[in-house]
Amino acid sequence: MNETSHLFLAKRENNPLRDNILVNTRQCKHFPGDPERSIALMEELGRKLAQDGRADKTTVVIAFAETATAIGAVVSGFFHDCFFVTTTREKLPDWATAIGFEEQHSHAPQHYLCVRDEDAFRRAAQVILVDDEFTTGRTAMNLIRALDGCLAPRCSIYAAALAASAESFENFRSAGITPVFLASSDGIVGCSAPELPAPDRAVIPRKPDRITHVNSIYDPRLGVHADSFLAECSSFCTRLAGEISASGTVEIIGTEEFCYPALLLGKMLAGKCRAVVHCSTRSPMLPCGGRDGFAEPSPGEYPIVSRAVLRSVYDPERRVYLYNSRPCDLTVILTDAYSPDPAALNELCGAAGGAEVQVICWHGKKLPTSYLPEDAELLLTDITGKLEPLPAKEREPLIQSGVHYSELLPAEYRPSDAYFREYENGLKLWAKPNADAVRTVAETIWAEKGRHAVLVSLARAGTPAGVLIKRYIRRKYGVSLPHYSISIIVGRGIDRRAMEYILARHPADGIQFIDGWTGKGMITRTLRSALEQFPLYEYGIGRDKLDRLCEIAVLADPAGLCRLCGTHGDMFIPCACLNSVVSGLFSRTVLKTGVIQPDEFHGAAYFGELAPLDRTYEFITAIEAAMTYGEAQLPPPASGNGLAETREIAEKFGVPDIKLVKPGIGETTRVLLRRIPELILLRDPDSPLTRHISELAREKGVEVRRYPLKCYEACGIIRVMDNV
Known part of the structure; x- marks a missing residue:
């Protein structure tokens, strides 16, 4: 030894x-x-x-x-x-x-x-x-x-x-x-502890001078393949070391269990400064005062000279300690807390010795939401304040001139009292059919994948459906399945970083994608195209399993594309009617260069100003109140062809691009909320299924016309902009 x-x-x-x-x-x-x-x-x-x-x-x-x-x-x-x-x-x-x-x-x-x-x-x-x-x-x-x-x-x-x-x-x-x-460790003789320990250091909280986010997908607490974890740590630390202007003495602090990246970053900085590394800890030890806290003690000398008592960035109710910090040129704090407590983080910055303090958050900038953490994990980067929300009259010409819709953030509709009343009436009328659809889909997922299922909802429309399915299975079977909500964008594909995050935690064959409804099938086709280009063979998925992985489970499938659905009818789904105020208060997803970095998830904005109007859990509770927990069978295969009907409508009304035709209750509602509509087609303008659409069209002065739709109850046609 x-x-x-x-x-x-x-x-x-x-x-x-x-x-x-x-x-x-x-x-x-x-x-x-x-x-x-x-x-x-x-x-x-x-x-x-x-x-x-x-x-x-x-x-x-x-x-x-x-x-x-x-x-x-x-x-x-x-x-x-x-x-x-x-x-x-x-x-x-x-x-x-x-x-x-x-x-x-x-x-x-x-x-x-x-x-x-x-x-x-x-x-x-x-x-x-x-x-x-x-x-x-x-x-x-x-x-x-x-x-x-x-x-x-x-x-x-x-x-x-x-x-x-x-x-x-x-x-x-x-x-x-x-x-x-x-x-x-036998026979180590230490200096006796001081009879009167040194007083704890007074800590004046301060905000960090800089916060950097990296989006690590690995968490050793959940288990990782060592090569992948070490390679990611090396990649991030190499980049960070190149970005940090280091000279003199630099203190690197890890937080509690998060030690290795701090150590590795310190080693990489050691070539251009004196780097010292230590970590906050739960271990309470008495300080003695005296010498320089960074200086190596002499044999037999007491090692702990100063102590700061702090709140934990993981749990502010927990006490932690930082030992031997002293004034230096720069402190870099690394934490893997998914949402570090702001007050505790400021305390840690105040306890650090650096004249400048930088913080590196290892798990990205997570999006706030009114969804409970136990119901959904949103794999979305918070871009709140980074992109100006645009009203439809400004956004529509840009989209039709070639700007991709994912690079623009739509202004969120603030519902009128009249529209809220139509939503509430629709929720009362259609809670039971929605609950039955949730039961049908949830029972099928459980029968086919059981406790190994991984629910992956497609944000934003799929998120409420994923929450309801998770809660159904948790209540009936006593198993809490993982539920992630990720971005998929037509013309851009699925969020690959989010997929890597999920696959670092779960087998690929357990994944079940979830959406709210089908329109004309663009998301279904986008998902298949994206997965065909993803290296699924590295995760044990060959061509024989690809078809099942590409299946999306939806509550309503009027397009007739999905085997795994609650109904092939064009059902009123309340969460389609109110956007963020019934879907966790976050926007549709965004992918724009300069706003989203290469290692980040796709982004979304949080509409905190709409919190007084938030009805996310009012909707969840209403559907659950109508829920029954018996057996269920999938509906028989659909007889209609939604895409063919959409093409017929485009030809009938002289629409030059099928992308401007949006069939189905959900898509028609979106046209009225986020686009510039030319015309709304309804199978039956007096139907309670589409009363909220009629109310929105009245508010916006859009013509509503009766039309003999076959697969759908409604269809929105977007105006071709004259100034494009």
């Missing part, structure tokens, strides 16, 4: 189970350390583990949070076929299968390990448990017991750490676990 000059003891605060904590100055966790030396130490552990042919075996590396997540990431890079996962104390998604176990001696003992990829565990020839140090080894053995039944019978188990005690070494040997350590 190697020398121990980098190992020190610090006094724990308020922990009767354990007096001291081991502080490793080369770990870059509690102590601000040199990232190059830190990574070199972790690589030494990785090389030792990979000896004797172990590098070529199918491997699962499990790193204990918080302190070993970076060590585990570095170690995982030494194995050719490696699944890497960290334990966590954070809340996992409700769909994630996880096992719980306890960490011995900890102030926060409860841990979780996500085992959502059961095959990765079952096929592993070896499992490597990684921690910064083992005192007794009981935590690791608690986890192994919790994993009982998840691993192959002959799977070899290793316990690896930067340091460990002789007691843990013997405990592992007795349990049939092979220990691999770099240093002994």
